[in-house]
Amino acid sequence: MKKALQATALSLTLATSTAAMAEFDKVRWQVPMGFPSSLTALGDTMPEVAKMLDEMSGGQVTLRTFEPGKLIPALGVFENVSNGNIPAGYSWMGYEWGQIPASALFGATPFGLESQEFIAWMYHHGGDDLLKELFQPYNVYPILCGTISPEAAGWFREEMDSLEKFKGLKFRAAGVGGEIMSEFGMSVTLLPGGELYQALETGVLDATEFSMPVVDEQLGFYQVAKHYYLPGWHQPSTNQYLYINLDEWNGLNGQTQALIENTCKAANTVALAKAEALQGAVLKKFEEQGVQLHQYSPEILNAFKEATDRVMKRRSESDPMFDKVYSSMKAFQEEHRPWKYYGYLPRDFGFEEADK
Structure with a gap:
């Protein structure tokens, strides 16, 4: 009887595990990138996303990344995803601004939101809804998937x-x-x-x-x-996106969609942490x-x-x-301004003492 109960429990566990696994769609997408994967935080984020998706889905969701120019031109992600030539692609948002001027605001806005402010606006002040509204007529579902530090001038x-x-x-x-x-x-x-x-x-x-x-x-x-x-x-923040053909996106079930969306949220943390960790040492090296x-x-x-x-x-x-x-x-930037001013130490605080 004990062995029979153990066998039954094992069977139920396997059945439950298999059923849970089956809730993820089987996805096999080619994902060309706008940047080489060798570029730190800018180009290596999407391969990390692909790795996370593969691990969390047990191999059900596989995104194969391609270097710029291997499948499509480096700046052609939006056009090819929109036309359905590829199911998805990864790039900085703004290269398509001749066709969609407002897209450039999501890639970077001069004198605009810094990285942590941009994420706050996207997830809590309507930015993501505006993003989806902007790209829906072009049959593209974009997901913020890699926010990094400011560019140099x-x-x-x-x-x-x-x-x-x-x-x-x-x-x-x-x-x-x-x-x-x-x-x-x-x-x-x-x-x-x-x-x-x-x-x-x-x-x-x-x-x-x-x-x-x-x-x-x-x-x-x-x-x-x-x-x-x-x-x-x-470019006070630099924002990359996973562009997905809207028909492909709508063909996924809710669990698979949630997995991709949440993995990209994790990618924002990974990319920003890596970006902030490395810049100081590089500036010192430049001076040398x-x-x-x-x-x-x-x-x-x-x-x-x-x-x-x-x-x-x-x-x-x-x-x-x-x-x-x-x-x-701009409305969020103005609302956030008092907290940014009073809540954080001035950026030059302590620098004179450190230089002495």
């Missing part, structure tokens, strides 16, 4: 100590930040990360921005430009390699802010959805 061959020096400069930038920089007479172009070193070395570009210090180091910009400008006013670290002067930052206000006003007046998203962001 750019690499230059000479010191940028006046606004006059920006005129005529051949500069790589993306999203809204690129349009704002054009206000200063800069010739702005968009190139994938893998092409930037050669463009900078050969003079196709005079200067470039791309990402955080740890990523910029991997791309070798410090070898051909020695003036590194911060803060990243144009002869790079001069600069903060833009208040005069230049104020000029960028005034130009940002002009561009945002112009875009908001011409695009109701841009206005809706930007207004929501």
Whole structure:
């Protein structure tokens, strides 16, 4: 009798386990990425997401990642997911801003929300609902899946100590930040990360921005430009997304959808923690390699802010959805402002003592 009861219990356990496993759809998606997986926190987050999904689903949900250019062009994730050429893809949001201007706000908003504020807005102040509303007409279901630290403002061959020096400069930038920089007479172009070193070395570009210090180091910009400008006013948070074809998404059951959504929430923690952990050491290394670290002067930052206000006003007046998203962001930023001011130590507190 004891053995019979043990056998029955084992059978029920196996049956329950099998039934639970069966609640996950069998997913086999090819997922091209906008960034090489070798780029820290920027490109290695999606492979980590794929690993987590595979482990938690017991192999039911398998996303096979592909390096940029292997399946589709590096900047072609949105278009190919929208058209159904691929089931899903992973990229920074904003490369599609010529077609969906408001998308760039979710990738990065100049003088906008910092990383922790952006997550707060997305999950608790309606940002995620606006995101889904924005992309639904294009048959795309985007999921925030990798928030990282601010970008740097750019690499230059000479010191940028006046606004006059920006005129005529051949500069790589993306999203809204690129349009704002054009206000200063800069010739702005968009190139994938893998092409930037050669463009900078050969003079196709005079200067470039791309990402955080740890990523910029991997791309070798410090070898051909020695003036590194911060803060990243144009991109106070950097946000990557898992783009999923809406038909594919709607074909999944609720448990599989929840697994993917929650894994991407975990990815935000993983990516941001890694990003914050590494930047200080890289900046020190840059200085040892002869790079001069600069903060833009208040005069230049104020000029960028005034130009940002002009561009945002112009875009908001011409695009109701841009206005809706930007207004929501600004309302939360204003609501959050007293807590940000009073709740945290000033960023320069203790620095003078530390330098003595």
